[in-house]
Amino acid sequence: MLQEESDLSLVIAQIVQKLKGSHLYAQLERQAWGSWEKRILKSLNSMCTELSIPLARKRPVGEQKELLNKWNEMGTDEPDLSLFRPVYAPKDFLEVLINLRNPNYENGDSLSFRTHLGLIQVPLKVKDIPELKEFFVELGLTTGQLGIDDSTQVPPELFENEHVRIGQKVLAEQDSAAAQQYVRQGSPTALRAELWALILNISSQPEDILYYEQLKTNVIQHDLLVDSLIYKDVKLTASNDDYYFVFEDYLYQVLLCFSRDTSVLGHFAYNSASPPKSYIRGKLGLEEYAVFYPPNGVIPFHGFSMYVAPLCFLYHEPSKLYQIFREMYVRFFFRLHSISSHPSGIVSLCLLFETLLQTYLPQLFYHLREIGAQPLRISFKWMVRAFSGYLATDQLLLLWDRILGYNSLEILAVLAAAVFAFRAVNLMEVTSLAAAEAVLADLSTLKVMPLLQIFLFATVT
Amino acid sequence: MAGKVKWVTDIEKSVLINNFEKRGWVQVTDSEDWNFYWMSVQTIRNVFSVEAGYRLSDDQIVNHFPNHYELTRKDLMVKNIKRYRKELEKEGSPLAEKDENGKYLYLDFVPVTYMLPADYNLFVEEFRKSPSSTWIMKPCGKAQGKGIFLINKLSQIKKWSRDSKTSSFVSQSTKEAYVISLYINNPLLIGGRKFDLRLYVLVSTYRPLRCYMYKLGFCRFCTVKYTPSTSELDNMFVHLTNVAIQKHGEDYNHIHGGKWTVNNLRLYLESTRGKEVTGKLFDEIHWIIVQSLKAVAPVMNNDKHCFECYGYDIIIDDKLKPWLIEVNASPSLTSSTANDRILKYNLINDTLNIAVPNGEIPDCKWNKSPPKEVLGNYEILYDEELAQGDGADRELRSRPGQSLGPKGGRSRDSGRTVLTTWK
Numbered sequence: 095m096l097q098e099e100s101d102l103s104l105v106i107a108q109i110v111q112k113l114k115g116s117h118l119y120a121q122l123e124r125q126a127w128g129s130w131e132k133r134i135l136k137s138l139n140s141m142c143t144e145l146s147i148p149l150a151r152k153r154p155v156g157e158q159k160e161l162l163n164k165w166n167e168m169g170t171d172e173p174d175l176s177l178f179r180p181v182y183a184p185k186d187f188l189e190v191l192i193n194l195r196n197p198n199y200e201n202g203d204s205l206s207f208r209t210h211l212g213l214i215q216v217p218l219k220v221k222d223i224p225e226l227k228e229f230f231v232e233l234g235l236t237t238g239q240l241g242i243d244d245s246t247q248v249p250p251e252l253f254e255n256e257h258v259r260i261g262q263k264v265l266a267e268q269d270s271a272a273a274q275q276y277v278r279q280g281s282p283t284a285l286r287a288e289l290w291a292l293i294l295n296i297s298s299q300p301e302d303i304l305y306y307e308q309l310k311t312n313v314i315q316h317d318l319l320v321d322s323l324i325y326k327d328v329k330l331t332a333s334n335d336d337y338y339f340v341f342e343d344y345l346y347q348v349l350l351c352f353s354r355d356t357s358v359l360g361h362f363a364y365n366s367a368s369p370p371k372s373y374i375r376g377k378l379g380l381e382e383y384a385v386f387y388p389p390n391g392v393i394p395f396h397g398f399s400m401y402v403a404p405l406c407f408l409y410h411e412p413s414k415l416y417q418i419f420r421e422m423y424v425r426f427f428f429r430l431h432s433i434s435s436h437p438s439g440i441v442s443l444c445l446l447f448e449t450l451l452q453t454y455l456p457q458l459f460y461h462l463r464e465i466g467a468q469p470l471r472i473s474f475k476w477m478v479r480a481f482s483g484y485l486a487t488d489q490l491l492l493l494w495d496r497i498l499g500y501n502s503l504e505i506l507a508v509l510a511a512a513v514f515a516f517r518a519v520n521l522m523e524v525t526s527l528a529a530a531e532a533v534l535a536d537l538s539t540l541k542v543m544p545l546l547q548i549f550l551f552a553t554v555t
Numbered sequence: 556m557a558g559k560v561k562w563v564t565d566i567e568k569s570v571l572i573n574n575f576e577k578r579g580w581v582q583v584t585d586s587e588d589w590n591f592y593w594m595s596v597q598t599i600r601n602v603f604s605v606e607a608g609y610r611l612s613d614d615q616i617v618n619h620f621p622n623h624y625e626l627t628r629k630d631l632m633v634k635n636i637k638r639y640r641k642e643l644e645k646e647g648s649p650l651a652e653k654d655e656n657g658k659y660l661y662l663d664f665v666p667v668t669y670m671l672p673a674d675y676n677l678f679v680e681e682f683r684k685s686p687s688s689t690w691i692m693k694p695c696g697k698a699q700g701k702g703i704f705l706i707n708k709l710s711q712i713k714k715w716s717r718d719s720k721t722s723s724f725v726s727q728s729t730k731e732a733y734v735i736s737l738y739i740n741n742p743l744l745i746g747g748r749k750f751d752l753r754l755y756v757l758v759s760t761y762r763p764l765r766c767y768m769y770k771l772g773f774c775r776f777c778t779v780k781y782t783p784s785t786s787e788l789d790n791m792f793v794h795l796t797n798v799a800i801q802k803h804g805e806d807y808n809h810i811h812g813g814k815w816t817v818n819n820l821r822l823y824l825e826s827t828r829g830k831e832v833t834g835k836l837f838d839e840i841h842w843i844i845v846q847s848l849k850a851v852a853p854v855m856n857n858d859k860h861c862f863e864c865y866g867y868d869i870i871i872d873d874k875l876k877p878w879l880i881e882v883n884a885s886p887s888l889t890s891s892t893a894n895d896r897i898l899k900y901n902l903i904n905d906t907l908n909i910a911v912p913n914g915e916i917p918d919c920k921w922n923k924s925p926p927k928e929v930l931g932n933y934e935i936l937y938d939e940e941l942a943q944g945d946g947a948d949r950e951l952r953s954r955p956g957q958s959l960g961p962k963g964g965r966s967r968d969s970g971r972t973v974l975t976t977w978k
Contacts, residue, residue, distance in 0.1 A: 166747055283822060284830040336811045336894065337819060340746035340776060406746070408826050488822050 102133070102186060127367045127433045130190050134181050134393055135370045142319055145177055149319045149387055158314050165310070168325075169333070169342040175326045180396035184478040187395070187431060188213075188471070191441055194433070211463060212448030213470045218435055220446040223454065226508060227550055230500065232278040233543075235551050240280025241492040241543030254282075261285045270295060278499035280492050280543070287408040293498050294421040298414050306413035309351035316354075320388040324349045328399045337487045341406035345399050348416050352423075358390035361424035367432040392428070397475075400482040401427050404490050426503055430478050438503040443477050444470055446507040451514060454553065458518050467527040472534055473510040480506055484537045493542050509542060512549035516540070560916055564593040568888040570899040574907055578914040590916050592617045596885050599623070603856075611860040616910065616917045619884060620761070620863050621856045626847065627865070627884040629734045630695045633668045639850035664843040664879050668736040671715040678735055682709060689738040696732070698883065700797035705738060739878055743871040745823060750776040752817065752869040752877075755886065756844055756936065757906055759862045759923045761855040763939035766848055767909065768841065770932045771898055774815040778808075812892040824875075832875055840869060840877045845937045847879060859919045862910040864902070905931030 142149055153161070164171060192213045210217075221229060233239065238253035248254070257279065264272045265288050273292045281289050291297065313321075328345045332338045338345075352358070362369050369391025402419050409415040429439045436442065451469055452459045462469050476484050480503070481493060496505050513534065514521065520533045560580040564571055571593055575582070583589050594602065594617055602609045603621035611617070625631050640662050643651035652660045669678040671692075682690070692712065694702040706712055715733065742749045755769035775797070824833040844867055866886025870878045888903070890896035908929045911917050924940075935941075 282830070283825040284833075287826055334808065334810045336815075339808060339811050339813070340748060340815065343747055407823050410827055487819065491826075 126194055131370050137181050147319055151317050153315060153317050161314050167343055168346040178322050178326045181393055183396040184475045188474045213468050214445045214448060216441060218442050218445050220442055220449055233547055238279060239543050258282045274499055277495045281495045296417045296421055302417055303413045306416050309354050312354045313350045318388055320353050321350055323394055327394055331397055332399050332403045335483055338403035344406050345402055347412050348402050348419055349399060351416060353388040353390050355390045361428055362391060365428055365432055397479050400479050404482055404487060407487055426497060429503060443503060443507040447473055447510045450511040455515055458521060461522055465525050467530040469514060472531055476510055477506045486538050489542045509546055512545040515549050516545055558916055560590045562591040563589045565595050565598050570888050570903050574903045590614050594619060613919050614916050616860055620861045621858055623863055623884045625854050626851045627882050628695050629693055629881055630670045630732060633665055636665055636850045666736045666739060666878055668734050671733045671735055675716050689740050690735050691738040692733050692735050694733055739870055739872055741873045743873050748776045750774040754867045755902055756865045756867055761852045761857045764848055764852055765938050766936045767933040768936040769902060770934055772817040774820050776813040778813060812895055836875045841936060843877060843879050864906050905933050
């Protein structure tokens with residue numbers, strides 16, 4: 095990414111210039127996203143040109159046959175990926191978010207926001223702790239939780255057995271709304287796969303399996319440049335992960351199909367972004383020759399495959415795994431890398447995180463800011479990935495239970511703040527960004543539910 | 556005693572030496588007075604050989620039992636288990652119950668195995684019953700996957716035939732002794748890959764049997780996708796999970812080393828197969844380890860100067876049945892990844908805490924009953940004294956699993972086998 099960084103900052107400066115002086119906030123969003131999206135598309139195009147690889151091409155029959163044979167072990171293929179670079183990494187995206195400005199800010203309208211010392215400068219409404227306590231009431235100290243009350247020291251008769259029984263009942267009755275309510279207290283490992291499928295309304299019908307097979311055929315027949323990016327991402331992230339390396343091949347099977355799935359375009363209807371468009375060669379700007387690229391409108395970034403990886407612990411049938419992932423993406427994950435004012439959008443999450451920290455851990459916040467270690471610079475990557483790859487898998491699944499249960503990603507920001515609170519003592523002693531990163535480098539031993547519970551319900555506010 | 560523990564080792568591994576040094580122990584040579592000797596298996600053979608006339612004093616401890624090979628040599632392990640089963644059958648023990656096909660219900664945990672060349676004819680008979688089966692040939696005395704190969708045709712093992720002209724010279728020596736076992740060609744696959752389990756078991760005494768299971772075992776995955784196809788029989792990267800072999804595969808990763816923790820396995824199985832069957836699987840794994848130890852207990856030289864940390868290799872098939880593949884007396888202390896180094900360091904640390912109480916100069920007359928607090932990552936797997944004593948359910952894990960074996964029954968059997976209802 096090094097050679098791209100100077101280009102990037104130039105373009106960002108240009109974006110910022112363009113944004114200054116615009117009057118409508120919604121327009122601001124669209125422009126910010128539009129410029130960003132142009133930037134990444136441009137990067138993609140230039141990669142094509144440099145490497146002389148088309149964005150898309152039909153595979154010759156021989157190659158198709160080979161790929162079909164190798165479908166279950168694409169991980170063993172070692173194409174030369176050294177020249178491919180991820181289109182962007184979370185930190186690049188963070189820079190764009192940091193430079194979002196409310197045009198009204200400079201006119202001195204939102205005085206209270208002036209005291210916000212974090213990186214995000216967009217005054218969105220975020221919940222405070224009293225509101226969060228109400229929203230996440232089932233995480234309270236007097237309610238049983240999986241992730242706390244199922245530990246080995248606690249006799250199962252106190253909570254766990256009954257909770258499992260209720261879960262089984264919910265499944266037997268196939269009650270999706272009840273399931274969503276139920277998983278707020280965590281899902282038993284044996285019931286989780288079914289409960290999530292119930293909440294996401296996924297049932298593997300023959301037509302779903304057929305649809306997946308059609309996508310697979312699409313992959314066999316056509317090669318997309320984006321495939322190499324996916325390949326590279328998996329090799330860089332999931333393949334090196336202690337938990338997920340085993341599932342490398344499943345990740346290709348899911349993500350390659352995902353990039354060709356035009357039904358995913360549907361989510362752009364409620365996403366303030368729009369899918370990146372490309373034009374047939376020679377027809378630049380002519381709408382009739384515009385195509386969405388990649389077909390699903392989603393350009394993967396560095397770490398994208400980590401959205402799929404944890405799901406491999408639950409689903410081992412490729413088409414089911416695919417459906418679950420796709421639904422999780424269009425309901426939740428897309429919000430983590432698009433610009434919007436939605437309360438679960440990444441901008442709001444960043445602001446929520448910073449506000450929580452600044453309000454309830456002011457000493458820590460000021461100290462970190464003072465030493466050039468703005469907390470968001472560290473926590474951003476956790477939130478963008480929904481903590482995948484940072485937490486132990488069993489903890490991650492307990493966290494994602496709550497995302498589904500509350501139909502909101504706000505818990506990610508709360509957890510991020512809770513982690514800082516937990517390590518506050520060590521963080522107060524550091525004197526550089528690098529040292530702060532080191533204190534927070536390893537989250538693999540954290541237990542998320544106690545952290546969340548203590549932060550929300552047991553800290554003096 | 557006020558003195559510091561004097562240690563010797565002939566295995567130059569940092570995970571060992573760091574542990575000795577952190578206890579403030581003093582390194583000496585084997586010709587000096589020593590208290591603790593972490594030996595390789597070659598050395599233990601010499602120490603306890605009749606010629607050596609080595610007499611260990613009360614303040615000396617070693618990390619192997621003199622005849623550990625009764626358990627750790629592939630042919631002797633099978634022999635002892637077969638003997639054990641026959642004895643139980645003779646006594647009419649319910650443990651030796653068989654099903655309608657003549658297979659042991661509770662003691663069928665070692666794949667059908669024969670010694671070569673001794674059992675060659677028996678093997679041929681068995682082979683002919685299912686000619687499409689694959690068998691795995693393993694040299695009795697080697698480790699790390701050396702010398703292992705797969706066969707599916709009798710012609711491939713002609714030289715072990717007793718009638719073969721070459722056999723009288725070559726194969727009589729124990730060095731050429733092989734075991735041939737039915738190859739488990741339906742292993743449980745995860746992510747399409749074959750794996751085996753490595754579990755560490757510490758035995759402090761065989762009579763009464765007291766053994767501990769290390770909670771942090773791991774799975775070793777093959778780097779290449781598993782295929783039972785006969786064309787891949789020669790590809791050791793597909794079939795053998797030994798890290799010593801996998802390390803040389805093209806796709807070997809030095810970050811995770813192709814290893815998963817047992818906890819990951821548990822989480823995966825519970826999530827995809829359910830809690831009961833997973834609990835049952837783990838209970839069965841504990842069961843077969845204890846049975847294997849009970850099988851060799853009567854023939855083991857229960858020298859009070861000894862303890863031993865074994866590396867158990869177990870394969871799970873796709874019906875979630877665990878199979879005991881072999882037991883290693885000297886599990887590798889080499890670390891292939893950073894995680895590995897930490898694990899092995901802690902393993903040795905916890906082992907020493909149990910074997911050498913308080914890190915002080917040992918007295919081998921002690922009762923070998925460490926307090927619960929020093930167990931670290933070990934948990935009691937089986938304690939014969941306790942099991943006989945209070946008649947209560949023996950704890951395996953603090954979490955409830957599935958009842959296994961003859962339910963609710965307890966019977967005494969010459970003080971050796973006490974049925975326990977696994978919690």
